[in-house]
Amino acid sequence: MNAANHSLRKFENVLMQVITCACALLVITPLALIFYHLLKSGLSSVNWDFFTKLPKPVGETGGGMANAIVGTLVLLCIASLIGVPIGVFGGVYLSEYGSSKLNRWIRFAADVLNGVPSIIWGMVVFALVVVPMKGFSAWAGGIVLGMMMIPLVMRTAEEVLLLVPNGYREAAFALGISQWRTIVQIVMRTALKGIITGVLLALARVAGETAPLLFTAFGNQYWNRNLSDPISALPLQIFNYAISPYEDWHRQAWAGALVLLLLVTAINVSVRVLTRDRFGQNNR
């Protein structure tokens, strides 16, 4: 191997490092731009009114998104009632019981469900809940988000339960504790932090969903007094305002987007920082 060839190879090495680095920078540029523009256009409108007032009718400036913020919280509560128990105990089955053959199919089904477009979930719950109840409702919106949480929570719950050392289970059996109590009081308690992490990430994911709420929760310009009535949600309000032709609504859409993005990002960052010490080692 002569010297010229050698320096060519070295040059190629450096060149590829530069190119891939440039690609990586290009990839995270949109994230930086989104944060920049949301702060620039949204920050000035995030004020006391935004969190406490109802939307104003077209033509009047001012108002806020109080009902949409509360609506999102209500929807997330209903969704948790459905998604958390089914997801967590499904994950328990996968990690503690289950034959490896059936488990493989359940995981496969959960992964496929994770890939089902969110708009399709909306149509299905429309047919399943909205049509029989004869109207859009907070229930329908919560149910669709809850259904979407099930596969997400199930997969992460299984993963963290599998991290619990087998010695814990064996020690409990050796003390004569029945299997279900071993699982609930020892295995699940040990993995609690991880399970909560998984639930929070799933909540952060569905909190930003718009498409499934279009024909379930529908949106509402006023307070929701009854869970059988339509309810507003932050992403829905952002969407409706963004595609409207009114300047003042655009301003509100930016503010809503900023609040939603900060919420989602805060959950994601804190979850990752909190769990790093625990599971970080095998994640390196």
Added chain:
Amino acid sequence: MQTVATAQDTTALPGRHLTQRRFGDPAFKWFTTLMALSVFVLIVLIGYKLAQGSQLAMRKFGWHFLLSSEWDPVSEKFGALPFIFGTLISSLIALFIAVPLSIATAVFITELAPRWIRQPLTLFIELLAAVPSVILGLWGIFVMVPWLHEHLFRWLRGTFGYLPLFQGPDYGSCMLAGGIILAIMIVPIITSVSREILRSVPGLQREAAYALGATRWEVTRLAVLSYARKGMFGAVILGLGRALGETMAITMVIGNNPQIKTSLFAPAYTLASVVANEFNETTGSMYPSTLFEIGLVLLGVTVAVNALAQLLLKTFAGPGMKRQH
């Protein structure tokens, strides 16, 4: 994972535990089994409800529905071809942009980057994945599309204007803008799955190449990338699945016009967008039924694509992957 001890031997234990074991254990096991089997119920439910909703349209139009390009709800003429076209082309544009970028980024993070930069970069990519679709759409409408219209599209027209792809009027919102926003959305998933795949390549592969005197990049190209090729393909297909089903962001920037045009500057429409925009405004019984059938088509395509991606990733995941599923 199977529990090691099954604790069959109960003779020596106090009675309270015996009853717990007799009733508690089977009950709990059945309860968790039911919860786990709910995923199958959900899949069947989704398929059944969409099929039920689209009965009317299927019976009236048959296969013609997928091949007709006329979409005129007022005179009850329904053809899904423009939406299938829009979905496929916008996803292909997204892949064309996202695949090289994501793979280069994954290679940079796992192989070539200095160690201190890896963790923050990974976090940023995960945060990009967590940005809600509607926020990306909002940013797309007010920032990205005007910028594309002013700069990129003008440049493309000037440089490649002789190609029919870059001719015709340009309003900003168009097929190409839709493809670009999809690319931004699928880059994080392709990157993070590729990263997992690259990390699972055995260290011995790399060491062997280093021992032959290869440079860092040569190790990556010869030992790592060729080994991980199949898994990377799985990552790309997974990204395709996401792109096909994306709804809000693309609805906000693609222009929403059911037409089949050669020009990438022409507005288009996707399967998911037409459902999002028109489902609440339907009248009669045929119009909603056609939208259900569009949903069914979208479901079929995305489930097939996702299943393929899972299979590719599973077969790759064999012995090298750290998680033992």
